[in-house]
Amino acid sequence: MKMFTPKTTVKSKAKMDVTHSLMAHFPAPDGTDWLSKARADATARVNAMGLPIARDEYWKYTDPAPMNATDPMFSGPSAASDVFTGADAVTITLIDGVVQGDLPKVDGLEIALLSDAAQADIHWVQDTFGVLEAASQGNVERPYAALNTAIATQGVFINVTGEVKTPVRLVYGSDGGQCNLHHVVKLAAGASATLLEEGTMAARSTSVTEVVVEDAATFDHLRLMMDVADRQTVTHIFSRLGEESTFRSFTLTSEGALTRNEAVIDINGDNATAHIAGACLGDGDFHHDDTVFVTHDAVDCESRQVFKKVLRNGATGVFQGKILVKPGAQKTDGYQISQSLLLDDDSQFLAKPELEIYADDVACSHGSTSGAIDEDALFYLRSRGVPYGTAVDLLTLSFLAEAIEEIADDRLAEIVLAHLEETLSARR
Amino acid sequence: MLDIKDLHVSLEDEDKQILKGLSLKLETGKVHAIMGPNGSGKSTLSYVLSGKDGYEVTGGSAELDGDDLLDMDPEERAAAGLFLAFQYPVEIPGVGNMTFLRTAVNAQRKLRGEDEMSAGDFLKSVREKAKSLKIDADMLKRPVNVGFSGGEKKRNEILQMAMLEPKMCILDETDSGLDVDAMKLVAEGVNALRGPDRTFLVITHYQRLLDHIKPDVVHIMADGKIIKSGGPELALEVENNGYADLLAEVA
Numbered sequence: 114m115k116m117f118t119p120k121t122t123v124k125s126k127a128k129m130d131v132t133h134s135l136m137a138h139f140p141a142p143d144g145t146d147w148l149s150k151a152r153a154d155a156t157a158r159v160n161a162m163g164l165p166i167a168r169d170e171y172w173k174y175t176d177p178a179p180m181n182a183t184d185p186m187f188s189g190p191s192a193a194s195d196v197f198t199g200a201d202a203v204t205i206t207l208i209d210g211v212v213q214g215d216l217p218k219v220d221g222l223e224i225a226l227l228s229d230a231a232q233a234d235i236h237w238v239q240d241t242f243g244v245l246e247a248a249s250q251g252n253v254e255r256p257y258a259a260l261n262t263a264i265a266t267q268g269v270f271i272n273v274t275g276e277v278k279t280p281v282r283l284v285y286g287s288d289g290g291q292c293n294l295h296h297v298v299k300l301a302a303g304a305s306a307t308l309l310e311e312g313t314m315a316a317r318s319t320s321v322t323e324v325v326v327e328d329a330a331t332f333d334h335l336r337l338m339m340d341v342a343d344r345q346t347v348t349h350i351f352s353r354l355g356e357e358s359t360f361r362s363f364t365l366t367s368e369g370a371l372t373r374n375e376a377v378i379d380i381n382g383d384n385a386t387a388h389i390a391g392a393c394l395g396d397g398d399f400h401h402d403d404t405v406f407v408t409h410d411a412v413d414c415e416s417r418q419v420f421k422k423v424l425r426n427g428a429t430g431v432f433q434g435k436i437l438v439k440p441g442a443q444k445t446d447g448y449q450i451s452q453s454l455l456l457d458d459d460s461q462f463l464a465k466p467e468l469e470i471y472a473d474d475v476a477c478s479h480g481s482t483s484g485a486i487d488e489d490a491l492f493y494l495r496s497r498g499v500p501y502g503t504a505v506d507l508l509t510l511s512f513l514a515e516a517i518e519e520i521a522d523d524r525l526a527e528i529v530l531a532h533l534e535e536t537l538s539a540r541r
Numbered sequence: 542m543l544d545i546k547d548l549h550v551s552l553e554d555e556d557k558q559i560l561k562g563l564s565l566k567l568e569t570g571k572v573h574a575i576m577g578p579n580g581s582g583k584s585t586l587s588y589v590l591s592g593k594d595g596y597e598v599t600g601g602s603a604e605l606d607g608d609d610l611l612d613m614d615p616e617e618r619a620a621a622g623l624f625l626a627f628q629y630p631v632e633i634p635g636v637g638n639m640t641f642l643r644t645a646v647n648a649q650r651k652l653r654g655e656d657e658m659s660a661g662d663f664l665k666s667v668r669e670k671a672k673s674l675k676i677d678a679d680m681l682k683r684p685v686n687v688g689f690s691g692g693e694k695k696r697n698e699i700l701q702m703a704m705l706e707p708k709m710c711i712l713d714e715t716d717s718g719l720d721v722d723a724m725k726l727v728a729e730g731v732n733a734l735r736g737p738d739r740t741f742l743v744i745t746h747y748q749r750l751l752d753h754i755k756p757d758v759v760h761i762m763a764d765g766k767i768i769k770s771g772g773p774e775l776a777l778e779v780e781n782n783g784y785a786d787l788l789a790e791v792a
Binding site: 487488489490492493494495496497498499500501503504507508510511512513514515 | 594618619635636641644645648
């Protein structure tokens, strides 16, 4: 694995001022030896990179300034979310990053908390915590992820050793505070698990989720980001995939003044599959950025990136997606689609699809489109008696269908779809 | 009864008049056919009656049982009992045919202030009607018209008509793109829906559809107007002699 080497380029004073100010705002938390070291290393990474500012190429379409602010944000309260209540999951509730109640027990997996790192025996997390994040810094700098490793005080660690049918559900709520969450999920060879996340982590938050998927293991992730319109968040998912493993992640976002969801997937084992999908309903003061980086470093692997955004009343959608096929990663099947449905002239979609291929026997395709609602289809529906608002909703669902179809579990897909329909009709 | 009086219609985007004082009275329970050469305004008439954007009514009226159609939204016209079978039915990926049908049936009922149809009753009714149109379960499940052949699309239009039970049905060149067998099947579906309370306006270029859906009255349309009306024999005259003689008569 490529280790992080601080770049020698001189960072601007503006950048370093922002960085020092925010680092001072979040003093390094206490921890045990290994954790203190991981945090100190991450702090060094942040100081070497500096935090993003508007001039940075990787932040061209999303202004990071709100994330660099040190003033408190009060946009809550937002009650703990309850969409996946019918999913037969075990639930851990976090309000502004503080865990409520006891941890659930599930056969086939072990759950621990970052805040218990000093007391609990969680040696299994040491080789992962901050490690996947650090490795990702080789291609593109992701300073908020390093910042999160350095300052996060809470996070859920899940060690999966069996085929676990019961999903683990993280429910978020906020009283208007700030938080930084750092989760770790490890799936042993042949293991499987589903992680559900829903709600608003905090008024302003960062999160990192590091996922190690060993050979023939399967990880499913579903996430709903809603409830609070003016919250700001930058999230990261880092995953390393073993042979014949499967990684599937789907996110539905319906609220958020600033959302940047980064997914960094390293496919290291042959015959592995990675699907990353997202659907977005943006209305008004809404800025949503999906930044995805999939690296193929093994043969016969498949990756899909499917992102759909419905935008109106001045909402902004961003997609930066990359497929990197390394030398020797033959028989790679890479697919990437990013599309927006613009419901008015005030909204905008900015897309930067990228393919970088160093192998000669691969099939990679990508596409990006922006369009308005199909007037012929709208008339067709109305001519059958479907009222205008319902017809627009149906066509919106029709547009989002390809992303929703990425959800492998039918029952969970139904829950997401019902939530989506409810959100649409509430906005009509 | 559908009563169209001196209807004048232009395209919104360009200064082009399409309907130039069209008058037509459709008697309830009868099948009326409109035939006419390309560009005579037949499809425009069907779109204007059903409320498509892009047309400007500059004069005249169209009333369905005394209600002013032109003042209503397309969905209100549908709820009032108007149905247009499209010449080119639209594909809607991601929306299941059944979902679409049920949404439409219940939306119309709601607009009319009626109770929604129960899921059970709806399913029973769809299955029955689909069967007689040779529409299988797979076609009902698939997204609306996506991947349907020309014949399947037209049969799907007739299924919608059967489910929505409109009192005024407009068929816009339903025979286009159909082979003989498909046309027979569609015609049988339409004939099964004929009744004393249901009126049809069948728009077509050719006599052959009218061999299967026998009209009571035939109207000839040219240059935005009805130029002649008569019995079924008028369609045969067109088939044999073309439109030239009729056009010459009027000119």
